[in-house]
Amino acid sequence: MTDAFLTDPLGELLPPLTTQEALVESNRCLNCYDAPCTHACPTHIDVPRFIKKISTGNLIGSAAAILESNLLGATCSRVCPVQELCEGACVLQHEHRPITIGRLQRFAMDAAASAGVFPVKMSSVGKGKIAVVGAGPAGLSCAGELAKLGYEVTVLEKRDLPGGLSTYGIITLREPKEIALYEVEMLSRLGVKVESGRELGCSLSLTELQKSYDAVFLALGLEASPNLGIPGEEHILDGLDYVERSKIRRSEVELGNHVAVIGAGNTAIDCATIAKRLGSNRVTVVYRRTDKEMTAYPHEYEFIKAEGVEFRFLSQPSRVLVEAGKVTGLECVLMQLGARDSSDRPIPTRISGSEFVLDVDLVVKAIGQEKPSLAKSLGLETERGYLKVNEDFQTNLPGVFAGGDCVRHRGAASTVMAVQDGKLAAAAIHKKLVNA
Amino acid sequence: MADLSINFAGIKSPNPFWLASAPPSNSGFQVHKAFEAGWGGAVWKTVGPPVLNVSNRYGAWHYGGQRMLGINNVELISDRPLEVNLREIREIKRAWPDRAVIVSAMVESKPEAWYEIVRQIEDTGADGIELNYGCPHGMSERGMGSAVGQVPEYCEQITSWVKNAASIPVIVKLTPNITNIVYPARAAVAAGADGISLINTINSITAVDLDSFEIQPSIGGKGGHGGYAGPAVKPIALNMLSAVATDPTVAASGIPISGMGGITTWRDGAEFLLLGAGSLQVCTAAMHYGFRIVEDMCDGLSRWLDSKGLNSIEDVKGKSLNRVSDFKDFDLSFAAVARISEEKCIKCDLCYVACNDTAHQCIDLVSSDGAVVLPHSYSSRENGKDEAVGSRPQPVVREEDCVGCRLCYNVCPVVDCISMVEVPQKRSSTTWYEITQHQPEVTENWEAMNKYREEKGIEIH
Numbered sequence: 001m002t003d004a005f006l007t008d009p010l011g012e013l014l015p016p017l018t019t020q021e022a023l024v025e026s027n028r029c030l031n032c033y034d035a036p037c038t039h040a041c042p043t044h045i046d047v048p049r050f051i052k053k054i055s056t057g058n059l060i061g062s063a064a065a066i067l068e069s070n071l072l073g074a075t076c077s078r079v080c081p082v083q084e085l086c087e088g089a090c091v092l093q094h095e096h097r098p099i100t101i102g103r104l105q106r107f108a109m110d111a112a113a114s115a116g117v118f119p120v121k122m123s124s125v126g127k128g129k130i131a132v133v134g135a136g137p138a139g140l141s142c143a144g145e146l147a148k149l150g151y152e153v154t155v156l157e158k159r160d161l162p163g164g165l166s167t168y169g170i171i172t173l174r175e176p177k178e179i180a181l182y183e184v185e186m187l188s189r190l191g192v193k194v195e196s197g198r199e200l201g202c203s204l205s206l207t208e209l210q211k212s213y214d215a216v217f218l219a220l221g222l223e224a225s226p227n228l229g230i231p232g233e234e235h236i237l238d239g240l241d242y243v244e245r246s247k248i249r250r251s252e253v254e255l256g257n258h259v260a261v262i263g264a265g266n267t268a269i270d271c272a273t274i275a276k277r278l279g280s281n282r283v284t285v286v287y288r289r290t291d292k293e294m295t296a297y298p299h300e301y302e303f304i305k306a307e308g309v310e311f312r313f314l315s316q317p318s319r320v321l322v323e324a325g326k327v328t329g330l331e332c333v334l335m336q337l338g339a340r341d342s343s344d345r346p347i348p349t350r351i352s353g354s355e356f357v358l359d360v361d362l363v364v365k366a367i368g369q370e371k372p373s374l375a376k377s378l379g380l381e382t383e384r385g386y387l388k389v390n391e392d393f394q395t396n397l398p399g400v401f402a403g404g405d406c407v408r409h410r411g412a413a414s415t416v417m418a419v420q421d422g423k424l425a426a427a428a429i430h431k432k433l434v435n436a
Numbered sequence: 437m438a439d440l441s442i443n444f445a446g447i448k449s450p451n452p453f454w455l456a457s458a459p460p461s462n463s464g465f466q467v468h469k470a471f472e473a474g475w476g477g478a479v480w481k482t483v484g485p486p487v488l489n490v491s492n493r494y495g496a497w498h499y500g501g502q503r504m505l506g507i508n509n510v511e512l513i514s515d516r517p518l519e520v521n522l523r524e525i526r527e528i529k530r531a532w533p534d535r536a537v538i539v540s541a542m543v544e545s546k547p548e549a550w551y552e553i554v555r556q557i558e559d560t561g562a563d564g565i566e567l568n569y570g571c572p573h574g575m576s577e578r579g580m581g582s583a584v585g586q587v588p589e590y591c592e593q594i595t596s597w598v599k600n601a602a603s604i605p606v607i608v609k610l611t612p613n614i615t616n617i618v619y620p621a622r623a624a625v626a627a628g629a630d631g632i633s634l635i636n637t638i639n640s641i642t643a644v645d646l647d648s649f650e651i652q653p654s655i656g657g658k659g660g661h662g663g664y665a666g667p668a669v670k671p672i673a674l675n676m677l678s679a680v681a682t683d684p685t686v687a688a689s690g691i692p693i694s695g696m697g698g699i700t701t702w703r704d705g706a707e708f709l710l711l712g713a714g715s716l717q718v719c720t721a722a723m724h725y726g727f728r729i730v731e732d733m734c735d736g737l738s739r740w741l742d743s744k745g746l747n748s749i750e751d752v753k754g755k756s757l758n759r760v761s762d763f764k765d766f767d768l769s770f771a772a773v774a775r776i777s778e779e780k781c782i783k784c785d786l787c788y789v790a791c792n793d794t795a796h797q798c799i800d801l802v803s804s805d806g807a808v809v810l811p812h813s814y815s816s817r818e819n820g821k822d823e824a825v826g827s828r829p830q831p832v833v834r835e836e837d838c839v840g841c842r843l844c845y846n847v848c849p850v851v852d853c854i855s856m857v858e859v860p861q862k863r864s865s866t867t868w869y870e871i872t873q874h875q876p877e878v879t880e881n882w883e884a885m886n887k888y889r890e891e892k893g894i895e896i897h
Contacts, residue, residue: 023501024501027500027501028501030784030786030849031786032783032784032785032786033784033785033786033788033789033811034785034788034789034811034812035784035785036783036821036824036825036828037824039814039818039819039823039824039827039828040819040820040821040823040824040825041819042819042820044816044819055500055501083821084820084821085819085820085821088820088821088825089821089824089825091782091783091784092782094782417819420816420817420819424816424817
């Protein structure tokens with residue numbers, strides 16, 4: 001990993017902790033009781049427990065403590081916005097530096113991987129067959145938890161590779177795809193079967209799944225970026241596709257002299273980073289609101305500023321300028337902020353006559369993902385466009401559960417939230433099947 | 437600035453910090469370097485009969501990522517030829533006339549052997565002799581070191597021989613590997629010693645290797661007990677110092693005591709002075725960080741004396757000895773409770789779990805609306821730093837139930853967050869000794885004790 005870091009501009013940003021660093025850092029942890037880091041973690045990993053095991057040299061025990069609460073501990077240690085979660089809640093916040101929980105977790109997970117073990121306690125209380133649709137974090141977490149309980153679990157994935165956004169959609173400098181694929185391999189050791197090229201609505205029928213399996217868990221994720229509805233849109237690259245190319249088909253990543261990235265969420269930050277680090281001269285993030293409203297995490301904003309990426313706030317693209325099939329500019333219009341919308345963000349409105357042109361030669365958009373489109377055709381009820389589930393992640397269809405980004409109608413979608421959804425849904429499915 | 441100079445049994449030194457007889461004072465090169473760094477004196481590494489050393493020599497106890505909280509050794513007395521040591525001692529004393537140069541010695545338990553070594557040491561111009569009755573390994577197997585220190589009669593006998601021959605001050609160094617260190621101290625006084633020093637190292641095995649199963653340090657696969665020293669032994673040394681310093685026989689003699697055992701900073705040194713030490717010896721701290729540490733030892737001690745309005749080492753010496761008492765004389769009615777500063781508290785809840793699991797269950801977790809809540813009372817769907825921090829309850833001491841055990845105070849990682857607050861006594865002062873004198877039945881049977889508690893309003897929960 002260190003070699004990759006040194007040679008690949010998109011290689012993992014943080015080097016692994018050395019044994020010495022991990023020892024010093026793990027000893028610095030106060031071992032709080034009922035620790036706030038554990039509370040803040042959506043999967044409630046017993047953080048002091050796994051950290052103190054590092055300090056005693058019990059690294060496999062440490063990985064086991066992590067996996068007890070989160071089967072995707074290796075992914076989460078890399079992609080979690082720890083500043084907003086565990087590390088943000090560390091009691092050493094103010095007068096000291098918080099413990100680097102994420103990096104310690106990665107240290108323990110790496111140690112287990114080096115030893116070739118995946119220390120998970122198995123049981124055989126569960127009897128039955130479960131289908132999980134979608135091999136992203138929510139699906140894998142649910143599948144792994146159910147396999148742990150003894151169920152026969154099959155994960156059906158439409159893409160070639162499993163892992164969902166961990167494999168395809170998170171910039172390599174935060175998570176190389178090998179980590180996500182390794183995790184899937186470990187879950188298959190628990191008995192989880194993964195079949196690729198299986199897409200609901202095409203090669204898969206939900207009704208058939210309901211018939212052949214005791215329960216179905218839908219972890220469909222979300223769709224591609226919505227349309228901006230502006231002239232020249234066909235010349236704009238999709239942000240998630242841009243990240244995917246950088247991870248899977250690096251040679252196909254298009255670069256420019258000046259790249260515009262539309263949107264200011266985490267994927268937009270990733271796109272801007274890729275464009276900049278792979279050699280674009282200038283990269284400008286174009287966002288219709290201001291840095292106060294952007295959905296990227298504050299630490300990512302700080303990171304991208306340090307990368308030399310520029311920002312045009314209060315600017316909304318209105319037209320892609322194209323000459324001879326090549327992008328020559330992005331026309332934008334200035335915005336002003338008004339009253340607040342339902343998500344408590346001020347609504348931007350155009351200032352007429354304020355059009356200006358950014359002299360860009362490549363445009364990437366990362367303005368969020370479309371809501372799950374399959375819901376209607378499958379007969380699933382929705383809530384604000386997302387799949388509607390009850391407290392137990394159950395949909396309106398019998399035996400069909402759902403979780404992850406496809407049900408996230410409130411709050412920020414994140415890998416770790418998806419993992420927790422999968423875990424809670426697995427518990428609900430188990431409860432239902434045991435009581436059936 | 438306070439005057440740090442001392443006069444210890446006639447041995448003068450510009451400050452009370454001396455290198456203890458140990459590896460740091462093994463040669464003229466080292467002692468010269470130490471004096472350049474500012475050490476007030478040095479007790480030369482023990483000279484005596486020929487020896488051969490082994491490797492590995494030092495074991496250590498590391499804890500929580502901190503190195504060498506304790507060190508042990510199986511190194512013997514100086515393995516350099518006697519005449520080389522004596523020549524270098526002479527040279528050092530000539531080069532540093534204002535520093536204390538004391539020579540530690542250990543020879544066979546025969547009067548003529550001691551007479552001879554005393555003569556040789558005096559001939560160097562050294563300021564004093566320290567008799568090593570403490571070395572717990574190797575030399576003791578040859579009838580020297582702690583083999584002498586553990587038998588008060590031998591201490592007295594040998595000290596008498598030395599006193600007969602010596603014209604310079606004689607300091608007797610005591611071993612802690614004994615049931616009651618006061619007896620050999622009295623023996624030293626009886627023999628007319630000019631000073632006492634304590635403690636020597638403690639018998640110990642520091643570690644066992646979990647891969648090889650070998651004792652650490654491993655000497656070709658074997659290991660054994662070695663002398664233990666360093667920060668970890670300080671509390672034991674302080675106790676032994678106070679026991680010797682408060683012993684009526686020792687106190688009446690007016691014999692000065694050189695304190696050592698884990699002194700790492702000026703703060704440690706100040707505590708030894710308060711419990712009656714007249715000079716301070718250091719080894720492990722120098723072995724860990726080098727001779728430079730003496731700078732802050734002197735600087736810090738001097739500034740602390742100034743801040744207390746004290747002008748000299750003599751002014752501070754023994755100032756806490758009147759506080760040394762025994763359980764039977766403690767005031768049973770004195771009451772203190774723990775109080776947690778909500779402003780300083782970081783809510784690590786270590787006090788809560790310590791009290792709840794292992795003490796008296798008198799710390800509550802109180803939510804922002806004043807309700808007492810249980811730990812782990814959030815739902816599995818709640819997360820995020822704002823939620824975790826915002827909803828975190830405050831540990832609060834239920835003072836009426838607090839017995840004042842002081843465990844929470846000791847585990848709290850935040851400076852001045854938990855304080856032990858004296859609260860008004862609920863009954864008149866009394867001691868266990870007084871009860872044994874006036875109501876012996878209370879100390880002898882539970883029925884009488886229960887009745888006594890009822891009368892006095894003592895509630896045990």
